[in-house]
Amino acid sequence: MALRQLLRGNEAIAEAAIRAGCMCYFAYPITPQAELLEHMARNMPRLGRTFIQAESEVAAISMVYGAASAGVRTMTSSSSPGISLKQEGISYLAGSNLPSVIVNVVRGGPGLGNIAPSQCDYFQATKGGGHGDYHMIVLGPSTVPEAAQLTTLAFDLADLYRTPVMILADGLLGQMLEPVELPEPIDPASLPRKEWAATGAAGRDPNIILSFDLGPDNLKRMNEALQAKYREIRKREIRYEESDVADADLVIAAYGSTARIAKSALQMARAEGLKVGLFRPITLWPFPYDALRAVADHVDTVLTVEMSAGQMWEDVRLAVAERAKTPFYGEMGGVVPTPRSILNEVRKDAR
Amino acid sequence: MPRGTIVIDAERCKGCGLCIAACPQRVLAFSGSLNASGYDVARMENPEACVGCAFCALTCPDVAITVYREKKNA
Amino acid sequence: MPVDVARMTKVFERPKSLTEARYTYCPGCHHGVITRIIGQTIDELGIAERTVGIAPVGCSVFAYLWYRCDAVQVAHGRASAVATGIKRARPDLVVFSYQGDGDFASIGTAESLHAANRGENITVIFVNNQIYGMTGGEMAPTTLVHQKTTTTPDGRDPATCGYPIRFSEIIATLDAPVYVTRQALYDTRRIQDCTKAVKKAFQNQVDGKGYSLVEILSTCPTNWRMSPTQANEHVANVVTQVFPLGDLVDRG
Ligand SMILES: Cc1ncc(C[n+]2csc(CCOP(=O)(O)OP(=O)(O)O)c2C)c(N)n1
Ligand code: SF4
Ligand code: SF4
Numbered sequence: 001m002a003l004r005q006l007l008r009g010n011e012a013i014a015e016a017a018i019r020a021g022c023m024c025y026f027a028y029p030i031t032p033q034a035e036l037l038e039h040m041a042r043n044m045p046r047l048g049r050t051f052i053q054a055e056s057e058v059a060a061i062s063m064v065y066g067a068a069s070a071g072v073r074t075m076t077s078s079s080s081p082g083i084s085l086k087q088e089g090i091s092y093l094a095g096s097n098l099p100s101v102i103v104n105v106v107r108g109g110p111g112l113g114n115i116a117p118s119q120c121d122y123f124q125a126t127k128g129g130g131h132g133d134y135h136m137i138v139l140g141p142s143t144v145p146e147a148a149q150l151t152t153l154a155f156d157l158a159d160l161y162r163t164p165v166m167i168l169a170d171g172l173l174g175q176m177l178e179p180v181e182l183p184e185p186i187d188p189a190s191l192p193r194k195e196w197a198a199t200g201a202a203g204r205d206p207n208i209i210l211s212f213d214l215g216p217d218n219l220k221r222m223n224e225a226l227q228a229k230y231r232e233i234r235k236r237e238i239r240y241e242e243s244d245v246a247d248a249d250l251v252i253a254a255y256g257s258t259a260r261i262a263k264s265a266l267q268m269a270r271a272e273g274l275k276v277g278l279f280r281p282i283t284l285w286p287f288p289y290d291a292l293r294a295v296a297d298h299v300d301t302v303l304t305v306e307m308s309a310g311q312m313w314e315d316v317r318l319a320v321a322e323r324a325k326t327p328f329y330g331e332m333g334g335v336v337p338t339p340r341s342i343l344n345e346v347r348k349d350a351r
Numbered sequence: 352m353p354r355g356t357i358v359i360d361a362e363r364c365k366g367c368g369l370c371i372a373a374c375p376q377r378v379l380a381f382s383g384s385l386n387a388s389g390y391d392v393a394r395m396e397n398p399e400a401c402v403g404c405a406f407c408a409l410t411c412p413d414v415a416i417t418v419y420r421e422k423k424n425a
Numbered sequence: 426m427p428v429d430v431a432r433m434t435k436v437f438e439r440p441k442s443l444t445e446a447r448y449t450y451c452p453g454c455h456h457g458v459i460t461r462i463i464g465q466t467i468d469e470l471g472i473a474e475r476t477v478g479i480a481p482v483g484c485s486v487f488a489y490l491w492y493r494c495d496a497v498q499v500a501h502g503r504a505s506a507v508a509t510g511i512k513r514a515r516p517d518l519v520v521f522s523y524q525g526d527g528d529f530a531s532i533g534t535a536e537s538l539h540a541a542n543r544g545e546n547i548t549v550i551f552v553n554n555q556i557y558g559m560t561g562g563e564m565a566p567t568t569l570v571h572q573k574t575t576t577t578p579d580g581r582d583p584a585t586c587g588y589p590i591r592f593s594e595i596i597a598t599l600d601a602p603v604y605v606t607r608q609a610l611y612d613t614r615r616i617q618d619c620t621k622a623v624k625k626a627f628q629n630q631v632d633g634k635g636y637s638l639v640e641i642l643s644t645c646p647t648n649w650r651m652s653p654t655q656a657n658e659h660v661a662n663v664v665t666q667v668f669p670l671g672d673l674v675d676r677g
Contacts, residue, residue, distance in 0.1 A: 024513055024514050026510065050513040052543075054506070054539075055535050055536070058503070058506075058536070059509075059536050059539065062499070062506035062507050062510065062536065063506050063509050063510035064510060065497075065499065065500075065506075065507050066508060066509060066510020066512075066513075066514065067510040067511065067513065067514040068510070069477075069510070069511055070477070070510070070511045070514035070515045071515075072514040088500055088503075089500065089503070092499070092500050198477045198496065198497050198511065199515060199518065200475035200476065200477065200494075200495060200515075200517075200518055201473070201493065201494050201495050202474035202475065203474075206492070206494055206495050208489045208495070208497075208498070209498065210489060210498035211498070354428065355433075355436070358430065362447075363447060365452035365453070366452060367452035367646075367653040368453070368652070368653060368654060369657070390452065403433075403436055405436055409437070409616045409617070410458070410613060410616065411457075411458075411461075412448070412454055412457030412458050412461075413447070413448055414443065414457065417435065417438045418436045418437035419428075419430045419433035419434065419436065420433055420434050421433050422432065422433060422434050
């Protein structure tokens with residue numbers, strides 16, 4: 001029976017991962033995702049699964065690379081500075097076609113920044129923070145229940161496309177308590193066997209996991225295969241949510257916690273008679289360009305709101321392609337926009 | 352002394368000479384003939400001195416040498 | 426008088442666990458001997474069907490081509506962490522990492538040390554040739570004092586570059602490792618000793634004993650600018666003075 005529990009975002013992600021059959025979890029402590037690590041420390045060993053507090057984020061992502069090579073569901077989590085250290089591993093995971101889930105509970109940056117909520121790692125997540133021509137699927141939950149759902153989805157997409165998938169959360173979502181309906185735990189043994197994995201060459205030719213080929217023609221072919229996979233993902237996996245866009249003059253584009261705050265602003269604006277809608281990308285990569293463009297065709301303004309200097313804003317402008325005005329409202333450094341501050345921007349732009 | 356012999360896979364040989372130095376019986380020497388990769392391959396110069404000790408094969412980095420020894424009561 | 430091999434016993438042949446692929450190593454390079462020893466060990470223990478090898482970054486980056494077993498190519502220095510991930514995911518597999526001195530004792534310092542400290546039940550083959558072979562002969566953490574490399578053209582100056590790091594000795598201070606040893610390959614006796622050590626390091630894992638490390642003093646005739654035989658003599662006479670051979674830990 002599905003269980004309804006009051007959980008923090010960090011715990012919901014951890015518990016959903018366990019229920020999705022995550023067998024190996026590796027991470028290094030960092031605020032504001034410590035509860036995730038702690039939940040795994042308490043629960044993985046008791047289930048006979050692997051929890052390692054790694055010596056660094058570099059090591060943790062490399063352990064993920066190993067566990068993924070051996071064909072099990074595996075995850076790591078961290079926050080911004082730690083995710084920077086994982087970029088090497090993420091690039092290798094993408095290049096070697098290894099299914100894996102990486103959680104970034106984003107905090108203020110750059111550098112050590114602070115531990116307050118932020119969305120300043122959007123570029124890093126969606127444009128490829130590591131080296132090479134790669135992408136990973138990036139999912140941006142905006143509520144705790146959605147964080148749990150998207151965690152389940154992340155494992156499924158990772159396996160389906162043999163690719164790293166990132167859950168891009170923020171400190172607000174990580175700490176927020178909400179009732180969550182958790183999915184039934186799956187039996188990891190019931191998952192399809194990964195015929196490509198390094199599990200011992202018994203009765204078959206050796207399987208080799210690698211991202212490497214010295215020959216430019218061969219490496220080009222490997223890259224083309226990656227790009228073909230990304231085209232498939234773009235075709236099938238784009239997800240977004242629209243609220244009140246049908247009659248809107250102004251649509252707010254926001255994701256994650258910011259989208260949730262924007263929803264309150266939207267209600268306040270509607271109460272004032274302003275025709276405001278919300279467009280919320282759920283997959284940040286692949287970004288819902290076409291859907292947002294369709295919205296832009298019948299509104300005057302697409303107002304981007306982010307906890308950053310305007311990172312998703314670039315994708316919004318690419319999507320809107322001058323079909324509508326594209327103002328921006330952002331907060332940085334851990335300052336969180338309020339419904340009222342967003343409403344003020346809406347009033348300015350709706351005029 | 353038992354009698355032995357070796358077979359060197361000339362295409363694997365890189366002419367490093369380590370087998371020549373390793374052979375206690377001084378059986379091996381460079382042949383002076385190059386393989387397809389351009390290496391001066393080793394060969395048995397005094398085959399009758401080979402005792403099949405396999406020191407050359409243990410030493411060969413390219414695992415180019417197979418070693419045979421006379422069967423005891425043959 | 427020609428001999429008839431058909432009437433003789435084969436006393437040495439290529440290990441079955443080695444593929445037919447020809448090594449990309451330079452003439453006389455010990456990487457090849459080490460590869461053969463590992464192949465032979467896999468044969469003798471009958472573990473080819475459950476072994477996963479880890480190919481590092483370095484001259485042995487192609488190691489995944491040499492063995493008839495599953496293999497994973499990994500980022501520079503991360504082999505011990507990746508080995509940890511594989512082994513924890515599938516404890517029934519036999520996992521070995523193969524790492525150069527730059528890989529193991531420089532860029533991979535943290536991963537190497539902590540895998541050992543956790544006592545991961547893996548086998549690590551640490552190839553110490555005192556140089557960065559693949560990138561053209563730069564200084565390694567193990568480079569000898571006054572040794573000339575492309576980045577220490579006047580020789581390694583300890584005042585600015587420190588001293589050769591004895592990483593196995595550092596690992597030997599830890600409580601978890603069951604077997605830490607330093608071996609060499611400069612003559613047949615050393616090759617035989619090294620073969621025994623490698624076998625023991627794999628056997629320990631098969632027996633579930635824990636972390637085993639075999640450091641092997643290797644040669645790089647190309648970047649040392651020596652003939653393969655001179656390189657062997659250099660290991661025997663000079664390198665072993667800095668890196669003494671023998672077991673450092675044996676809790677088997
Ligand atoms: C992150 C990263 N930094 C640097 C390199 C370049 N690189 C390739 S091999 C190597 C050194 C390898 O030396 P070692 O581990 O001693 O192995 P050897 O080649 O001597 O066998 C370096 C620095 C790399 N591939 N990745
Ligand atoms: S040791 Fe091997 S590669 Fe070197 S010369 Fe002898 S046969 Fe050739
Ligand atoms: S460069 Fe040195 S270590 Fe690399 S293959 Fe050649 S001899 Fe061996």
